[in-house]
Amino acid sequence: MAKELIFGHQNPDTDAIVAAKAYAYFQSQLGYDVEAVALGEPNMETNFVLNYFNEPSPRIIKTAGSEVDTVMLVDHNEPQQSVADIKDVTVTHVIDHHRISGFETTIPLYYRAEPVGCTSTILTNMFDENKIEIPAQLAGLMLSAIISDTLLLKSPTTTDHDRIAVKTLAEIADVDYETYGIQMLKAGTNLDAKTDAELVAADAKSFEMAGKNIRIDQINTVDLNDVLSRESGLKAAMADEAAKEGYDLFLVLATNILDSNSELFVYGEPKDIVEKAFNTTLTDDKANLPGVVSRKKQVVPPLQNAFEG
């Protein structure tokens, strides 16, 4: 049997890299000659996971056709998310949890998709169905992928299958998944690696409302205390940036991705419009905004309305 490559989507997240490794192990047990590769560098979260479980980074490829005739896809199926020369190779297997779009084959293939939170959840079931034991190290990697995709089983995409898989894998890996999960997601956001100036600039966007120059930044975290503990530094960075760039109003929204809760930091004026927009009262130029997670849907429109109203 000729060698095949297995890979996840471009800009790989933890599931894209881990599911390729898990499926490669699975297929090798069934006698396939396969290698798990990746279409890009692992992100901070994935690097934490690979280090934690002492697993090497996958080899990164730009094209597949130069090495093999056939490939297996995990965690994606749409050609524009796949390897650049996907049209030049034959896809023999797909394991995925997304919609199917633009995917075409000329011959029958193995395709398994399920509407669950993570590809590694499907793979956990496949190991079970085929009575293949999951090694402890691999279980740790797959557990990490499910925690990543489901934000520790809290995202709305989470299903009972994901919950069961997490419990199964945590037991095999001998990991307290809640403690480990927070630690892992924290490594993914990695606020410690950024200066205050970087934090208030990293994801900031500018808006014009009623002739005012408005700046809105968002910081994702798994623990709001990691942001609140840097309050004075962040406020100074906001003031510096506003003076330098001429922002009338600077908002920084710190969002806890695990419990869908945000803390809003406000610099500049008019502060009364901000209070009106979010129906709140600022204390020390801050306000807690429960349930607010989306700048696009939950911050910009009410602020715009408050300016216009």
Place this chain on the structure above:
Amino acid sequence: MAKELIFGHQNPDTDAIVAAKAYAYFQSQLGYDVEAVALGEPNMETNFVLNYFNEPSPRIIKTAGSEVDTVMLVDHNEPQQSVADIKDVTVTHVIDHHRISGFETTIPLYYRAEPVGCTSTILTNMFDENKIEIPAQLAGLMLSAIISDTLLLKSPTTTDHDRIAVKTLAEIADVDYETYGIQMLKAGTNLDAKTDAELVAADAKSFEMAGKNIRIDQINTVDLNDVLSRESGLKAAMADEAAKEGYDLFLVLATNILDSNSELFVYGEPKDIVEKAFNTTLTDDKANLPGVVSRKKQVVPPLQNAFEG
């Protein structure tokens, strides 16, 4: 949970009808509200199967959107093979053994395809994986579908998975699958229901070669004796038809679909060209052509060459 319809492709064969019934049983065991329907009348073979196992014909639908919002597909995925208003409903599940083409969804779904001989083979494995028992009557139906799609495990599409499923299902159904299989495939060809004149006309096509008017018919069977025993009647029908329609040369190829073997009946002239084409000698205006199964690939080209050579 809202009711969903499950169906196979248009012009249903035994697998299209049986896989819908099997998947409906499977899904009902998992708590889904489903009904197996069909996109057309069962063929002769399927009617034999349904009668044999005392199973009612499925209800036939023309559209799905008038009854349900969501559907499950078996034994197909390409929209042009599906229900007329497939674009108006949401596909939530697919079980199939064909290539994927033109299939698109907007949301994640359950999709399971395997490159095996029959959808009912995949379903047999799914019952096993989910530890759902297959009732004896349903096992008989599923066994019939695999026999149909794989021509009693002899077609080149047959895999080890199909062979194992046939043994498993035959045991549950308590059926001698070889004896039953021949009987079932025979019912599908059903030569007894046709007159000699009908047999030599049913699948006949006309060709012009070197100015001659050539007619070539093909009769599929599971037992060449069923054709050979009607030799004199068939020859008379060929002569009648040739006289009436002005054919110079009339060939009838009787093909045993189980062992890829054909008997050629020849009426008219030039017979020496026929002998040259197939490198054989006619005896009583007949010749055995081992390995010949395709009129398009194995009869027309050599005859054309012999006329031209």
